[in-house]
Amino acid sequence: MSEGMINGKIVTIPEVATIEEIKDEIREVKTFYLNFDKKEIKDNLKIKSGQFIMCTIFGAGEFAVSLPPSPENDRFHITVRSVGKVTRALHALKPGDKVGIRGPFGNGFPFAELKGKNIVYVAGGIGLIPLRSSIMHVLQHKEDFGDVYVLLGARTPDDHMYKENLKEWQGGVPGFKCFLSVDVETPGWKGEVGFVHTLLDKANIPIENTVAFVCGPPVMFNTVIGELMKRGLSDENIYSTLERHMKCGIGKCQHCMVGRTLVCTDGPVYTFRQIKTLGEQI
Amino acid sequence: MFLIKKSDVLKIAEELGKEYQLYGPFVEKTSGQTFFDKVGSASEINLGAPIPSAPPKQSVFPQMERILSYKYDSAKKSVEVKPDFTVTPKALFGLRSCDLNGLLCLDRFFLGQEFVDEVYRNHRRGMFIVTNSCTTPFKQCLCVCMDSGPFAKEGYDLNLTDLGDEYLVEAGSDKGKMLAEKMGLKAAADAHMKQKSEKLDKAITLFEPVAVDNKAWISRVINRVTTGFAKEEVWEYVGDQCFECGACTFVCPSCSCFNVVDVNDTACAGCTDRLRSWDSCAYEGYARMAGGHNPRKPVEDRRNKRFFCKLSYSQSKKYLRPGCVGCGRCQWVCPGDIGIPNVVTYVRREITKQG
Numbered sequence: 022m023s024e025g026m027i028n029g030k031i032v033t034i035p036e037v038a039t040i041e042e043i044k045d046e047i048r049e050v051k052t053f054y055l056n057f058d059k060k061e062i063k064d065n066l067k068i069k070s071g072q073f074i075m076c077t078i079f080g081a082g083e084f085a086v087s088l089p090p091s092p093e094n095d096r097f098h099i100t101v102r103s104v105g106k107v108t109r110a111l112h113a114l115k116p117g118d119k120v121g122i123r124g125p126f127g128n129g130f131p132f133a134e135l136k137g138k139n140i141v142y143v144a145g146g147i148g149l150i151p152l153r154s155s156i157m158h159v160l161q162h163k164e165d166f167g168d169v170y171v172l173l174g175a176r177t178p179d180d181h182m183y184k185e186n187l188k189e190w191q192g193g194v195p196g197f198k199c200f201l202s203v204d205v206e207t208p209g210w211k212g213e214v215g216f217v218h219t220l221l222d223k224a225n226i227p228i229e230n231t232v233a234f235v236c237g238p239p240v241m242f243n244t245v246i247g248e249l250m251k252r253g254l255s256d257e258n259i260y261s262t263l264e265r266h267m268k269c270g271i272g273k274c275q276h277c278m279v280g281r282t283l284v285c286t287d288g289p290v291y292t293f294r295q296i297k298t299l300g301e302q303i
Numbered sequence: 304m305f306l307i308k309k310s311d312v313l314k315i316a317e318e319l320g321k322e323y324q325l326y327g328p329f330v331e332k333t334s335g336q337t338f339f340d341k342v343g344s345a346s347e348i349n350l351g352a353p354i355p356s357a358p359p360k361q362s363v364f365p366q367m368e369r370i371l372s373y374k375y376d377s378a379k380k381s382v383e384v385k386p387d388f389t390v391t392p393k394a395l396f397g398l399r400s401c402d403l404n405g406l407l408c409l410d411r412f413f414l415g416q417e418f419v420d421e422v423y424r425n426h427r428r429g430m431f432i433v434t435n436s437c438t439t440p441f442k443q444c445l446c447v448c449m450d451s452g453p454f455a456k457e458g459y460d461l462n463l464t465d466l467g468d469e470y471l472v473e474a475g476s477d478k479g480k481m482l483a484e485k486m487g488l489k490a491a492a493d494a495h496m497k498q499k500s501e502k503l504d505k506a507i508t509l510f511e512p513v514a515v516d517n518k519a520w521i522s523r524v525i526n527r528v529t530t531g532f533a534k535e536e537v538w539e540y541v542g543d544q545c546f547e548c549g550a551c552t553f554v555c556p557s558c559s560c561f562n563v564v565d566v567n568d569t570a571c572a573g574c575t576d577r578l579r580s581w582d583s584c585a586y587e588g589y590a591r592m593a594g595g596h597n598p599r600k601p602v603e604d605r606r607n608k609r610f611f612c613k614l615s616y617s618q619s620k621k622y623l624r625p626g627c628v629g630c631g632r633c634q635w636v637c638p639g640d641i642g643i644p645n646v647v648t649y650v651r652r653e654i655t656k657q658g
Contacts (some may be wrong), residue, residue, distance in 0.1 A: 107593075119381075239596065248427070266592045268561065271420075274560060276590065279614065281611065281617050301598060301604065
């Protein structure tokens with residue numbers, strides 16, 4: 022076992038992984054498939070849906086990123102938007118290059134509490150990244166859940182993430198529905214036009230025995246939650262993952278403090294009831 | 304319990320200096336200020352010096368330190384990751400009770416909870432602590448309000464109390480007792496303990512009215528802050544006064560927020576140091592994320608964060624004491640006059656107004 026590994030987590034010293042494959046997702050966003058150089062790490066790393074890792078780009082720095090792979094059977098990968106100095110450095114890498122990984126950290130989605138419930142996923146743009154692992158998990162254990170809805174909004178059709186997955190999710194899995202929208206009229210787009218919350222009516226989402234996972238930019242997040250609550254969904258049945266500036270991932274640097282909680286150890290998954298009591302902007 | 308002649312007290316430091324990296328308070332000649340830092344020899348230490356301007360925090364949590372280094376060969380695609388956990392046992396000599404409590408706060412924070420901070424643990428490992436009882440409080444002192452002084456109660460190996468011609472030496476650990484015995488110190492009698500408690504009683508009467516006043520109010524203020532009943536206007540006022548200089552956090556014995564950056568070594572291709580440095584929740588960029596979104600932009604949002612941290616009951620639940628140790632340094636350095644005692648006063652004023 023690695024020196025820095027505690028309870029299946031790589032805590033302080035990054036473990037080296039090789040980039041095996043890079044896939045372009047949408048503009049500025051790429052998916053990186055990674056393989057740990059040490060086999061024992063690969064075998065012992067246990068990820069839960071909703072968790073995140075700290076990723077080191079050697080020579081540039083470290084950043085926190087949510088984990089999109091299904092905890093069961095996907096290859097280990099991260100999907101990253103090029104937005105700052107370190108993520109730009111990652112985007113410049115090629116297959117065969119090395120990165121450092123610490124984690125996984127955070128609480129993850131509470132699947133045990135969700136048995137038998139309908140699940141509504143509402144994502145805005147790259148907000149689909151942290152939700153993907155959960156959607157994949159639910160899809161693999163369809164019998165444990167009720168109806169599942171995935172609602173994804175983006176600026177244009179080109180901004181829809183994980184196109185292959187979307188095709189599959191739209192492909193008629195019984196009890197599994199996927200709706201897409203774009204913010205502005207785009208030539209060639211025959212689907213819904215409007216912000217993602219307009220899909221809530223189109224999808225005719227159930228309210229009884231339903232939980233919702235919402236993830237996206239702050240404006241979208243607030244609107245969608247307002248709409249969900251207007252329809253009668255209670256705040257403890259709405260989940261979201263919060264994003265914060267992080268430096269350590271293990272509850273020490275305090276950069277990710279929201280209210281009296283730390284996103285890295287108490288989050289990143291919160292119910293909206295919790296978020297309301299944190300007393301901070303989201 | 305032991306006794307040592309006043310003129311001999313630094314012999315303890317001398318003895319420690321043989322085995323440990325020695326830290327202690329000294330007065331810098333040019334500035335006349337007290338510092339608490341590494342000393343070349345025991346003779347530099349000045350036990351009678353006023354409270355040091357900065358706490359001894361940097362002995363366990365340096366302002367900037369390397370926590371890791373790595374070498375990346377991009378041609379060969381090879382990486383060598385080297386953790387940098389060096390161990391040098393340290394002896395802190397002549398620590399005040401407030402600062403010892405600050406250290407214990409850091410211990411609970413860095414060594415407790417789910418994950419242990421390896422870097423901190425290595426600084427703290429094998430440390431020898433000699434505290435020095437405060438018999439004359441300074442103007443800004445309010446340790447009596449925070450139950451952290453003026454005399455240390457736990458967490459020391461040896462505690463010194465100035466009894467006039469002699470120092471009373473109390474051992475707080477086996478390690479301390481062994482050292483006192485090894486040095487052949489004279490045993491103390493009950494009368495000396497009595498003398499110590501008289502000193503303590505006297506010291507408590509010497510606190511400035513601001514501390515005495517705050518003492519009666521601190522629990523109500525903590526309650527008010529915890530329950531979120533401290534009005535928004537109080538935090539806005541506090542925010543308006545803040546210059547965002549970060550000084551309060553840097554001189555605080557229990558503030559521990561840090562930043563981490565990777566810095567490339569220009570002399571060695573592919574070599575990078577991972578450095579961590581003190582950071583302050585007062586800074587605008589503190590919570591700003593990549594892409595520019597800043598969830599904590601208004602200054603009062605950031606300012607009240609620190610006072611929640613210091614004055615909320617959740618701290619006591621988690622770490623068994625309030626986040627503030629009452630050293631008063633934040634009051635001392637703040638150009639905006641919003642050190643802990645003043646913030647307590649503002650919240651208290653608001654409570655009184657509401658009846």
